[in-house]
Amino acid sequence: MTRLINNDICEISSRLNGYNRNLQSTTGHSLLEIAARAYCADEIKLTHQIKTFSIHVIPVTSGQGIIKNFSETVCNILKFLGFKALVTIESDTFGLASALEKKADAIMMADDERFIGVNLNTRKVTDNSDATGRIFAAALSLMNGGIRDANVMVMGCGPVGEGAAKKLLGLGARLSLYDSDLPMAYSLKEKLTNGLVGQSRIQIVDDFASHVLKCPYILEATPSEETIPDELISDHLRVSAPGVPLGISKNGRKILKNRLVHDKLELGVAAMAVNLVLN
Numbered sequence: 001m002t003r004l005i006n007n008d009i010c011e012i013s014s015r016l017n018g019y020n021r022n023l024q025s026t027t028g029h030s031l032l033e034i035a036a037r038a039y040c041a042d043e044i045k046l047t048h049q050i051k052t053f054s055i056h057v058i059p060v061t062s063g064q065g066i067i068k069n070f071s072e073t074v075c076n077i078l079k080f081l082g083f084k085a086l087v088t089i090e091s092d093t094f095g096l097a098s099a100l101e102k103k104a105d106a107i108m109m110a111d112d113e114r115f116i117g118v119n120l121n122t123r124k125v126t127d128n129s130d131a132t133g134r135i136f137a138a139a140l141s142l143m144n145g146g147i148r149d150a151n152v153m154v155m156g157c158g159p160v161g162e163g164a165a166k167k168l169l170g171l172g173a174r175l176s177l178y179d180s181d182l183p184m185a186y187s188l189k190e191k192l193t194n195g196l197v198g199q200s201r202i203q204i205v206d207d208f209a210s211h212v213l214k215c216p217y218i219l220e221a222t223p224s225e226e227t228i229p230d231e232l233i234s235d236h237l238r239v240s241a242p243g244v245p246l247g248i249s250k251n252g253r254k255i256l257k258n259r260l261v262h263d264k265l266e267l268g269v270a271a272m273a274v275n276l277v278l279n
């Protein structure tokens with residue numbers, strides 16, 4: 001899991017309106033609408049539930065410690081979506097105690113290993129990796145009005161790729177799983193087809209370059225830069241990239257234009273928050 005730095009997130013809060021407009025033009029839907037689609041939720045009902053749902057974001061000092069602006073940025077994304085959100089004054093245990101004492105509906109907190117949300121009423125836990133994979137898969141589908149029977153390459157078969165793959169299968173896509181560590185791809189296929197019909201809908205790809213030209217969609221969930229070389233970016237390729245850093249060069253982004261969805265925190269936080277509200 002890539003640990004964000006302040007430079008990755010310091011401008012998010014001030015740019016949320018512009019970001020949302022850009023998302024609307026790329027996918028045809030807003031941040032909240034995409035999050036609702038990620039969890040098959042009714043957006044109108046969700047909007048009402050969100051208004052009275054309080055989420056306390058707790059800074060965590062363990063490990064490498066606080067990331068400047070991290071909790072504040074998470075909180076601002078939640079407020080942008082309409083939640084009652086705040087960052088606890090105290091960090092760690094004090095912060096958790098205050099959220100419980102003030103009867104928050106949910107908390108969000110992240111150490112170096114995991115970023116979770118917990119609904120304090122239902123005890124539901126939402127994990128950033130799974131939620132991020134899921135919502136970026138929903139965004140990829142919305143970019144093209146659905147991906148039933150389309151061939152999608154999932155690059156990176158870790159927790160984010162797994163969350164995306166599950167959602168993509170649920171949307172009817174055919175998956176080509178790729179990971180630079182090939183056993184990871186086989187392990188993910190095993191998980192996805194364990195008891196699930198769908199063996200025929202999932203293949204393993206070991207030669208990315210020769211296969212990408214047959215895939216009109218890529219879900220890029222690796223922590224590496226330039227995983228998709230410019231020369232492999234065709235006119236019809238669409239990419240949804242939860243991977244941090246972005247695996248596409250500056251020139252590659254110019255070629256893709258609005259056929260690319262990528263951010264470092266917004267979509268994942270929106271997915272976590274919507275998942276917490278739902279029963």
Ligand code: 2YC
Pocket residue numbers: 001002003004005058059060061062065066067068070071110111112113115128265
């Ligand atoms: O400021 C704080 O409370 C820090 N303990 C936060 C550490 C977050 C570490 N994780 C990341 O930087 C990201 C997550 C947002 C998702 C994957 N990596």
